Amino acid sequence: MAVYGIDLGTTFCSVAYVERGQPRLVTLEGGGPTLASLVLLTSRGGPRAVVGSRAPSAYRELVGEAERAPGDVVLVRGSKNHMGVGSSVYAGPPWRLGERELYSTDIAAVILRTLAEMVRARPALPPLDGVVVSHPQRFRNREKLATGQAAKMAGLPLWGMITEPDAAGWAYGLHARAVGAQGTSQTFMVFDFGGGTLDVTLLRREGGPGVAQLHAIDSYGVQLGGLAIDQRIRDALVTQYAERASDHAFSLAAVNESTRERLLELAEWFKISLNTDAGTDPSPLSRSRRRKFTPVFDQDTEGEEVTLELSLAELSRSIGGELDRAMACAEEALRRASLDWSSLDEVLLTGGSSLLWPLQQRMRERCPRVRIHDDPGHPLNPLTIVASGAAIHGAALAEGGARVGVALSGVVPDTFSVRAWEPSPESPGGRRAVLIPLVPAGTATPFVGRRTFSVRGGSSVLPVEVFEGRSEREATRVGEYRMTFPQPMPDGARAEVRLDVRSNGVLVLSVVDAATGTIQEARLDDAPGLYSDEVLAARASWLQSLRVDWNG
Numbered sequence: 001m002a003v004y005g006i007d008l009g010t011t012f013c014s015v016a017y018v019e020r021g022q023p024r025l026v027t028l029e030g031g032g033p034t035l036a037s038l039v040l041l042t043s044r045g046g047p048r049a050v051v052g053s054r055a056p057s058a059y060r061e062l063v064g065e066a067e068r069a070p071g072d073v074v075l076v077r078g079s080k081n082h083m084g085v086g087s088s089v090y091a092g093p094p095w096r097l098g099e100r101e102l103y104s105t106d107i108a109a110v111i112l113r114t115l116a117e118m119v120r121a122r123p124a125l126p127p128l129d130g131v132v133v134s135h136p137q138r139f140r141n142r143e144k145l146a147t148g149q150a151a152k153m154a155g156l157p158l159w160g161m162i163t164e165p166d167a168a169g170w171a172y173g174l175h176a177r178a179v180g181a182q183g184t185s186q187t188f189m190v191f192d193f194g195g196g197t198l199d200v201t202l203l204r205r206e207g208g209p210g211v212a213q214l215h216a217i218d219s220y221g222v223q224l225g226g227l228a229i230d231q232r233i234r235d236a237l238v239t240q241y242a243e244r245a246s247d248h249a250f251s252l253a254a255v256n257e258s259t260r261e262r263l264l265e266l267a268e269w270f271k272i273s274l275n276t277d278a279g280t281d282p283s284p285l286s287r288s289r290r291r292k293f294t295p296v297f298d299q300d301t302e303g304e305e306v307t308l309e310l311s312l313a314e315l316s317r318s319i320g321g322e323l324d325r326a327m328a329c330a331e332e333a334l335r336r337a338s339l340d341w342s343s344l345d346e347v348l349l350t351g352g353s354s355l356l357w358p359l360q361q362r363m364r365e366r367c368p369r370v371r372i373h374d375d376p377g378h379p380l381n382p383l384t385i386v387a388s389g390a391a392i393h394g395a396a397l398a399e400g401g402a403r404v405g406v407a408l409s410g411v412v413p414d415t416f417s418v419r420a421w422e423p424s425p426e427s428p429g430g431r432r433a434v435l436i437p438l439v440p441a442g443t444a445t446p447f448v449g450r451r452t453f454s455v456r457g458g459s460s461v462l463p464v465e466v467f468e469g470r471s472e473r474e475a476t477r478v479g480e481y482r483m484t485f486p487q488p489m490p491d492g493a494r495a496e497v498r499l500d501v502r503s504n505g506v507l508v509l510s511v512v513d514a515a516t517g518t519i520q521e522a523r524l525d526d527a528p529g530l531y532s533d534e535v536l537a538a539r540a541s542w543l544q545s546l547r548v549d550w551n552g
Contacts, residue, residue, distance in 0.1 A: 005390025011195025167389030457491030
């Protein structure tokens with residue numbers, strides 16, 4: 001039985017499975033181990049999606065010289081940044097395909113379906129019996145549930161989900177055991193810098209001759225990644241063109257849609273070209289790259305052809321703000337764990353954006369023991385380590401929970417609280433709403449948080465509102481759950497509220513009537529922005545009929 005691990009990334013995806021105890025990567029686009037998380041949607045010739053690196057070129061062909069993208073063509077980038085959002089977002093969802101409005105859950109389902117088709121198109125691979133899908137550590141309950149809905153829409157047998165840093169921890173722990181790093185206790189940081197999210201997780205590894213034990217200490221994340229960096233580099237290229245062409249009115253708004261897309265691709269090319277193998281260059285900051293560029297303004301007007309040139313030093317300066325934010329995220333994770341850089345035995349860099357040489361240099365200034373495996377075939381390669389770890393977790397699930405050489409306990413990134421009422425100091429006799437934490441941020445999982453409250457009597461229905469967030473200001477509502485008891489609870493009755501955070505990420509809320517011992521439970525598997533069962537089934541049926549192109 002094969003349970004595949006899927007890294008559903010913001011900019012790239014990868015897939016792995018376990019064979020003879022070791023993760024194996026699935027070949028995807030162009031003979032490599034990744035698939036670009038790009039989706040072209042068009043209704044020309046019938047509803048159709050093009051998935052992967054072909055999507056931008058197909059988009060430019062359909063858009064032609066139009067100043068703005070026509071209504072029947074849309075290129076979706078970074079949809080994962082809006083997972084679980086069911087309302088309109090500027091430059092985001094909904095994306096239209098014919099008469100249908102699509103959200104990030106739908107786009108994720110299209111990508112997951114494509115990945116499954118790629119696996120099934122290779123007869124030499126084991127049958128796809130199940131999947132474990134990864135998600136960012138910073139995803140809240142709604143976003144995790146939406147990811148699960150996407151897997152169901154794609155027709156995938158979902159065995160579980162895992163955070164991206166935890167998946168990297170699984171792969172790291174198994175590799176460390178395989179190379180004989182046993183008998184020591186180590187504290188290390190997983191710095192997972194991907195296309196749209198940055199997650200920093202601190203873990204402690206306990207060595208030994210048996211199973212490697214990994215314990216998450218704390219975690220912190222922000223929305224920041226390769227997409228933001230590409231946009232910053234694109235802005236620098238726009239400024240340079242304006243200077244070299246002496247066209248100070250030149251801007252993104254002045255050019256047509258195809259040119260805007262080419263500028264973003266050009267920014268990505270400069271980023272990859274300048275940073276690839278920069279560590280082997282004796283003078284990396286002085287290395288530079290050049291590309292000719294001619295903008296198109298409309299059907300009748302082209303701009304002057306200019307050679308754009310960018311050095312690694314200039315690129316580093318242009319993305320300095322993003323790198324500052326990335327390092328601040330790491331500092332905050334250490335602060336929350338009451339650690340400092342000297343506490344770390346190692347920093348493991350994962351995610352495509354960790355391949356940025358300026359970032360690696362900043363990290364080495366703080367911790368000399370920085371590990372990054374940029375060999376594409378290495379099990380800890382930044383682009384594929386998450387899929388490898390998810391596959392290892394899947395193999396453990398397939399073996400009935402058996403430990404595949406490593407066991408990992410996760411951590412809750414955000415506080416879970418319930419709303420309660422207390423006397424108001426500003427209004428004598430009045431009451432005010434407060435959030436009472438049940439599960440503090442940084443708590444190791446599995447964990448059951450509990451608090452006892454006095455209830456206002458007269459009803460057999462006790463509503464419980466659950467919130468997620470480290471502070472009251474940033475907390476979001478998970479949902480309201482109405483617990484129905486056989487008899488009304490008298491005024492002043494004591495009730496214990498419990499929140500069970502399980503190791504697989506499932507949340508179970510329960511309320512215990514202290515007088516009778518009666519327990520009412522609810523799984524927190526509903527939230528605003530999710531599809532109802534009926535809508536989910538209808539969208540899954542539509543998705544199966546959608547034409548999806550990924551292999552030309």
